[in-house]
Amino acid sequence: xxxxxxxxxxxxxxxxxxxxxxxxxxxxxxxxxxxxxxxxxxxxxxxxxxxxxxxxxxxxxxxxxxxxxxxxxxxxxxxxxxxxxxxxxxxxxxxxxxxxxxxxxxxxxxxxxxxxxxxxxxxxxxxxxxxxxxxxxxxxxxxxxxxxxxxxxxxxxxxxxxxxxxxxxxxxxxxxxxxxxxxxxxxxxxxxxxxxxxxxxxxxxxxxxxxxxxxxxxxxxxxxxxxxxxxxxxxxxxxxxxxxxxxxxxxxxxxxxxxxxxxxxxxxxxxxxxxxxxxxxxxxxxxxxxxxxxxxxxxxxxxxxxxxxxxxxxxxxxxxxxxxxxxxxxxxxxxxxxxxxxxxxxxxxxxxxxxxxxxxxxxxxxxxxxxxxxxxxxxxxxxxxxxxxxxxxxxxxxxxxxxxxxxxxxxxxxxxxxxxxxxxxxxxxxxxxxxxxxxxxxxxxxxxxxxxxxxxxxxxxxxxxxxxxxxxxxxxxxxxxxxxxxxxxxxxxxxxxxxxxxxxxxxxxxxxxxxxxxxxxxxxxxxxxxxxxxxxxxxxxxxxxxxxxxxxxxxxxxxxxxxxxxxxxxxxxxxxxxxxxxxxxxxxxxxxxxxxxxxxxxxxxxxxxxxxxxxxx
Ligand SMILES: Nc1ncnc2c1ncn2[C@@H]1O[C@H](COP(=O)(O)OP(=O)(O)OP(=O)(O)O)[C@@H](O)[C@H]1O
Numbered sequence: 073x074x075x076x077x078x079x080x081x082x083x084x085x086x087x088x089x090x091x092x093x094x095x096x097x098x099x100x101x102x103x104x105x106x107x108x109x110x111x112x113x114x115x116x117x118x119x120x121x122x123x124x125x126x127x128x129x130x131x132x133x134x135x136x137x138x139x140x141x142x143x144x145x146x147x148x149x150x151x152x153x154x155x156x157x158x159x160x161x162x163x164x165x166x167x168x169x170x171x172x173x174x175x176x177x178x179x180x181x182x183x184x185x186x187x188x189x190x191x192x193x194x195x196x197x198x199x200x201x202x203x204x205x206x207x208x209x210x211x212x213x214x215x216x217x218x219x220x221x222x223x224x225x226x227x228x229x230x231x232x233x234x235x236x237x238x239x240x241x242x243x244x245x246x247x248x249x250x251x252x253x254x255x256x257x258x259x260x261x262x263x264x265x266x267x268x269x270x271x272x273x274x275x276x277x278x279x280x281x282x283x284x285x286x287x288x289x290x291x292x293x294x295x296x297x298x299x300x301x302x303x304x305x306x307x308x309x310x311x312x313x314x315x316x317x318x319x320x321x322x323x324x325x326x327x328x329x330x331x332x333x334x335x336x337x338x339x340x341x342x343x344x345x346x347x348x349x350x351x352x353x354x355x356x357x358x359x360x361x362x363x364x365x366x367x368x369x370x371x372x373x374x375x376x377x378x379x380x381x382x383x384x385x386x387x388x389x390x391x392x393x394x395x396x397x398x399x400x401x402x403x404x405x406x407x408x409x410x411x412x413x414x415x416x417x418x419x420x421x422x423x424x425x426x427x428x429x430x431x432x433x434x435x436x437x438x439x440x441x442x443x444x445x446x447x448x449x450x451x452x453x454x455x456x457x458x459x460x461x462x463x464x465x466x467x468x469x470x471x472x473x474x475x476x477x478x479x480x481x482x483x484x485x486x487x488x489x490x491x492x493x494x495x496x497x498x499x500x501x502x503x504x505x506x507x508x509x510x511x512x513x514x515x516x517x518x519x520x521x522x523x524x525x526x527x528x529x530x531x532x533x534x535x536x537x538x539x540x541x542x543x544x545x546x547x548x549x550x551x552x553x554x555x556x557x558x559x560x561x562x563x564x565x566x567x568x569x570x571x572x573x574x575x576x577x578x579x580x581x582x583x584x585x586x587x588x589x590x591x592x593x594x595x596x597x598x599x600x601x602x603x604x605x606x607x608x609x610x611x612x613x614x615x616x617x618x619x620x621x622x623x624x625x626x627x628x629x630x631x632x633x634x635x636x637x638x639x640x641x642x643x644x645x646x647x648x649x650x651x652x653x654x655x656x657x658x659x660x661x662x663x664x665x666x667x668x669x670x671x672x673x674x675x676x677x678x679x680x681x682x683x684x685x686x687x688x689x
Contacts, residue, residue, distance in 0.1 A: 084231075087171075088170065088171060088204070089235060091201055092234070095208055096207050103259065103262075107153075107268065108275060108315060109202050109203065109206075110251055111140060111153065113202065114153060114157060114249065115155075115281060116371075117157025118156070119157075120158045121138060121157045122138055124220060131247075132218060132221060132224060132247050133220075133246050133247035133248075136247055136248070137282075139155070139281055140155045140281055142154075142272070142285045143286055144265050144286060146260075146263050148254075150252055151262050151263050151268065152252045152253070154250040154251070156246065157247075157248045157249065158220045159218050159220055160217045160219055164219070165227065165229050165239055169215065169229055170237060204233075208259075210253045210255065211255070212230060212232045213233070213252070214254075215228065215249055216250040216251075216252070217249045217250070218245045218246060225241065227239055227240070227242055227245065228240055269285055272285060272291070277294040278294070278311070278315050278316065295363075296312055297338050297340035297363075297386075300330075310323070312340070313326075317344070317359060317385035319385065323342035323343060323344060323385075325423070326340075326341070326343075327339070327342075327419055327422045328341075331414065331418075335390055335414060336390055337415065338390070339389070341388075342385045343384060345440075347440045347441055350443075355382070356382045358374055358376070359382065359383070359384060360376060360388055361388070362389075362390075362402070363389035364391060365389065369402060373402060373408070375402075375409070375412070376388065377415065377416055378412070378452045380448035380451060380452055381419075381444070382444075388415055416454075420455060420462070427477070438475075442464070446526050446529075446530045449463065449530045449533055449534055450526070461479055463530070465477075465494075465520040465522060468512070469484075476518075481518060485518070486515070486517060489517050490541075491549075492536075492542045492543070493519045493520065494519060494545070495508055495519055495544065496522040496607075497522075499523065503519070507593075507597040507665050508545040508546055510592040510594065511589075514592055515552055525612060531544075546607070547600055547606075548600060548627060558633075562633075567630075567632045567641075569641070571587060571630065572585075573651075577655050578628070581624075581626070581663075582625060582628045583625040585630065586627065586629055586630070587630055587631075588630060591631035593634075595630065595634040595636040595637050596629060596634075597628075597629050597662050597665065598628060598662040598666040599626060599627040601625065601626065604625070607624075607668050610668070611667065614670070623670065624663070626663065626666070636658065640655065640658070653685070657679065660675055
């Protein structure tokens with residue numbers, strides 16, 4: 073919120089100051105986009121007005137046409153953009169043009185600042201600074217406005233973009249906004265009618281309201297999603313995406329399709345290049361507008377596509393929708409639900425094909441948007457399997473820069489292999505230096521590497537893929553059959569005695585001690601008993617409620633061929649105290665590898681004792 077300083081003067085929110093500073097001092101290329109931003113804001117305000125008029129009878133200036141007027145004045149060096157949209161009240165002016173609405177505005181400003189330092193205007197461009205972009209070209213900006221509300225005031229907002237703005241009364245202002253830009257000396261090109269006309273030509277046809285430039289109509293309203301693909305150029309697609317999505321990047325993927333059954337659908341969907349949520353700007357709003365025969369029903373319908381698809385942009389138009397459907401009833405409409413389902417399925421199928429045709433491109437895209445797909449698997453029951461096909465992972469068989477999908481994993485599974493194996497751990501190194509991988513490697517089974525906490529939810533929600541269960545390498549369910557282990561083993565009798573002794577000696581830390589077939593080079597490993605929390609879940613619980621999570625009880629699998637185990641068997645009979653220390657250390661090493669050691673400090677004291685004993689000999 074801004075602070076009122078003197079009279080009508082207000083201070084910009086700190087983040088806005090930062091944004092303006094960058095806009096004014098670091099942005100020199102692509103300055104023309106400010107026109108697109110302001111026209112797009114005007115179109116949004118008109119769209120809101122159209123919707124308001126459907127339900128409100130008492131509208132200020134009800135007779136005013138829903139149009140955009142742009143005028144150039146070369147003598148004064150000004151460009152003026154007016155609309156008869158919803159306008160703004162005094163409070164709305166302060167809120168909308170004095171603060172940044174994004175929930176993560178601090179992070180947003182910080183990211184923008186970094187981009188500014190690098191001097192790379194294209195990076196800055198990706199953020200989108202909306203209204204504030206006018207200050208790239210303006211000495212000052214005046215916004216004359218009156219809200220659609222009868223009790224609104226006639227106002228003018230004014231600023232040079234440096235620190236403060238003022239709000240004063242402006243008699244006679246009609247409903248909507250009139251934005252007057254006094255152009256900087258080096259930006260006078262933007263008051264030349266031919267220049268402005270050329271800029272408007274790129275996207276003005278996407279605006280569903282008439283645009284007049286110096287009293288001459290410049291656009292024919294055109295719904296490019298209703299056209300067939302060969303009638304639309306690459307340039308038009310890109311311009312449409314940037315205009316409707318308020319985006320600055322190029323779309324990564326585009327799906328334009330028409331369907332007649334089960335519903336009549338014309339859809340034009342875009343997947344962006346940049347994931348704006350990754351810049352700390354909070355959760356995105358859904359971005360696919362719902363239309364019926366070119367008429368916008370809802371620009372951001374919440375229940376049309378599943379929530380995880382909120383990064384998708386574009387338009388869905390269906391003539392099967394009743395034109396008078398209200399936004400409220402839309403949310404519950406079976407027809408809208410069906411429409412969303414059809415489009416979602418189509419988009420998932422499209423992505424799967426794209427991923428197969430150009431894996432590299434998909435991998436780059438996936439690297440930025442993986443969060444959404446993972447969220448999809450965890451929350452979108454209806455489409456779970458189709459989304460799962462798009463997941464990509466590192467694995468024990470992928471090389472540098474490579475990833476693998478579940479379908480390819482299954483295709484290269486060994487004939488007798490029973491499950492899809494994975495390990496959740498912070499890094500490749502943790503997994504490859506840990507004890508679990510050995511057995512799978514010796515069988516030639518691939519193991520997927522899952523690095524993020526959310527992956528745990530993903531595999532738990534999915535449970536299986538293509539009929540094959542997903543199993544954690546440290547789960548008790550894993551059955552690798554007989555492993556051809558080399559080396560002499562403890563006798564069965566000695567192993568049994570040792571297991572019994574270990575169970576008694578380590579009582580509080582183990583649920584069971586058994587001889588394992590899976591180990592090759594390690595003395596022991598910790599397995600999560602059935603029904604127990606996985607180590608990652610446990611860590612998350614501990615982070616939230618440190619006092620409520622009990623010490624873990626694991627199944628300790630020992631390797632009867634390992635020297636430490638063989639010698640421990642002898643030592644347990646001759647020197648109980650030393651054997652106890654070693655047994656505890658074997659368990660702690662196994663817990664450490666499993667990510668289950670809550671108190672690593674205890675290792676220090678124990679290893680010191682072990683060293684003392686060794687040195688005393
Ligand atoms: N012509 C206008 N009429 C009414 N309100 C407007 C107009 N222009 C801007 N606003 C208000 O000011 C707000 C801020 O505009 P701005 O362009 O900075 O961001 P935005 O349009 O919300 O976001 P973005 O441009 O990134 O999509 C808008 O959300 C809107 O509420």
